[in-house]
Amino acid sequence: MFAKATTNLVSEIDAGGSLIAVLRLNDSDKLSPLALVIKRNRFWFWQRPKYLPTGFTLNDLLTGDQTIEPVVKVSDFLKYSGTFGDKKGGSLETGVGVANVALEGRSSSKLQSSFGSLRKEELDVRKLLQDSKDKRLDLEHDLMEQVRERRRRVCGLVKERVSTVQECVVCEEVEDSGTCSGLLSVLTPAKIKVSVKQSGNLEYDSNVSLTIPADTTLLYSIIELEVKTKGQYELCLLQDLEGGFESDSDSVDTVEKGELITVSMGTVHSHKGPLLTDLEGVHRQLSPLACETAGTRTALLQRLSELMEEQVARDHVEQALEDLCSGVTPDLGSLGEDLKAQVTSFLQLLPRADTTHTHTHTPLLTATHLLVSALDEMSDEALSALSALSCCSPLVLQALQQLVLKLASEGACSPIDPALAQEEVFQHVERLFAASAVNLIREAGTLKTGGGVLTGHLPLVMGIAVTGLAALGGSG
Structure with a gap:
């Protein structure tokens, strides 16, 4: 509070x-x-x-x-x-x-x-x-x-x-x-x-x-x-x-000082770059999530849904993943027993990622870190709506991802996917977009944004989160 x-x-x-x-x-x-x-x-x-x-x-x-x-x-x-x-x-x-x-x-x-x-x-x-x-x-x-x-x-x-x-x-x-x-x-x-x-x-x-x-x-x-x-x-x-x-000052880490950029999406994007270009890079970065077994994807999706409502645990999971991606062994010794168990149990969901050593940096680890970081950046209201949508069918998550891409490229989507058109689901979609600084307008079977093509920090974070959850909820 x-x-x-x-x-x-x-x-x-x-x-x-x-x-x-x-x-x-x-x-x-x-x-x-x-x-x-x-x-x-x-x-x-x-x-x-x-x-x-x-x-x-x-x-x-x-x-x-x-x-x-x-x-x-x-x-x-x-x-x-x-x-x-x-x-x-x-x-x-x-x-x-x-x-x-x-x-x-x-x-x-x-x-x-x-x-x-x-x-x-x-x-x-x-x-x-x-x-x-x-x-x-x-x-x-x-x-x-x-x-x-x-x-x-x-x-x-x-x-x-x-x-x-x-x-x-x-x-x-x-x-x-x-x-x-x-x-x-x-x-x-x-x-x-x-x-x-x-x-x-x-x-x-x-x-x-x-x-x-x-x-x-x-x-x-x-x-x-x-x-x-x-x-x-x-x-x-x-x-x-x-x-x-x-x-x-001579560190090769480009985010040590000055402008914050990332080199891990294949090409370097400034934060002022087009949202659609960034989301295309995000999709490639998150693709390892979709390659995991159905059991692993289901377990990760369930745990991430819980982390959406547990800010303290989410913060520490994000920090542990950042440490691993930076080549640093996470320091969990200062955490209470319950919190340490939460972080450890999440890390153990990542197969082939030995989280006790720093030399086993895997694409899955990076993809998971990207997704958790996006969730940690979202507001409580956005997480509440996204949590409700993540509990829906995989078709809802896939349709939501396509909606974000359409709005980022054209500013409108027509027709509305039937998986999103259900009134109860659409209410959560509106909440999510509103909490991400997007005024979503529904007119005659078309969805469009009040400001045209999606741009900005909050829509990008929402796009990352939606793309990652859709990858986990897919049938591949």
């Missing part, structure tokens, strides 16, 4: 900007100005970076007795509020993104949703720049050694953070049933609502609630470091500059 609330806040106030949502409440106190955050650039060019708070500050990593006293400006940021509600047995006109959607349902709630007043703390970067002259990082510090050992890792410092001023409550309310017309076809199964506690009292009707204390970090931004071979460092002052380790 906390991650959904902070992610929604970023999308409302700084979509495409530099602010990063705090995804775990436990990380909040690790994000004071000058705190060290590791940016993990990803394996595939279309993956967004992940940010890992460390609990260390810049001063913890400086050599000798050197320290830097940060100068921080504190100011009021904004007041975030809104009203949410629906009426029992009635309807409500509300907004979802840029679209208006008519809702009907049997549940009833009305709640003033608000984080209240938010405070911003901003580091004086000019002062930090002056204080950083002649300072050096201890490259023999355990954390620095571990970061340098792992590829595609960049060190960053928290330069600003946005936090709560007063206590507030995040509530998750599950809708029992409902229908929806317009851009979407069914109600989202859960709503995340946030409300400030006034005088210690709050009235709400919710299945689950989480109290967020005052002074909890919700959002932050970082300034990346370019670390020299002897420990000197430079601040990347421009937003389009990326940090890294100078010692890795």
